[in-house]
Amino acid sequence: MRPQWDAKAEKWDDGLPQSDLFAELLETIMEAVAPDRDEVALDLGAGTGFLAIPIAQRTRRTYAVDHSPAMLQKLAQHVCESGVHLWAAEMDLERSSLPSPWTSSFRTMPCIT
Ligand SMILES: C[S@@+](CC[C@H](N)C(=O)[O-])C[C@H]1O[C@@H](n2cnc3c(N)ncnc32)[C@H](O)[C@@H]1O
Numbered sequence: 001m002r003p004q005w006d007a008k009a010e011k012w013d014d015g016l017p018q019s020d021l022f023a024e025l026l027e028t029i030m031e032a033v034a035p036d037r038d039e040v041a042l043d044l045g046a047g048t049g050f051l052a053i054p055i056a057q058r059t060r061r062t063y064a065v066d067h068s069p070a071m072l073q074k075l076a077q078h079v080c081e082s083g084v085h086l087w088a089a090e091m092d093l094e095r096s097s098l099p100s101p102w103t104s105s106f107r108t109m110p111c112i113t
Helices: 004-013 021-031 052-056 069-082
Strands: 039-043 062-068 087-090
Touching: 004 069, 021 052, 039 052, 052 062, 052 069, 062 069, 069 087
Parallel strands: 039 062, 062 087
Antiparallel strands: none
């Protein structure tokens, strides 16, 4: 699957993230999660940062995990452009376990597939 996501990375931002549906989705998620300045967030499958960057703007620290190097490269560009601080890691969630502090530390788990 990783090569497929790598192949989508270049044009990913021009697709769904530009749609009204995704704008609505972002608003709904931000309202539901209501990230707080004191909190730490973890975005699994963060892609180019559609959620991770707005969340990073509102939290103390945000981690972004993705298995696609090309998605992570785009994410790095957006992080630079937006001036947020975000810790990103390349990890295949089907093959690796999350570090143990991450498995017990989060209060909300929105999921988009
Ligand atoms: C539908 S995209 C969503 C990206 C981002 N959350 C967004 O809303 O724009 C799914 C993302 O999950 C990543 N992903 C899929 N399977 C993964 C896995 N096994 N481990 C880590 N990341 C994965 C893909 O590389 C892709 O960036």
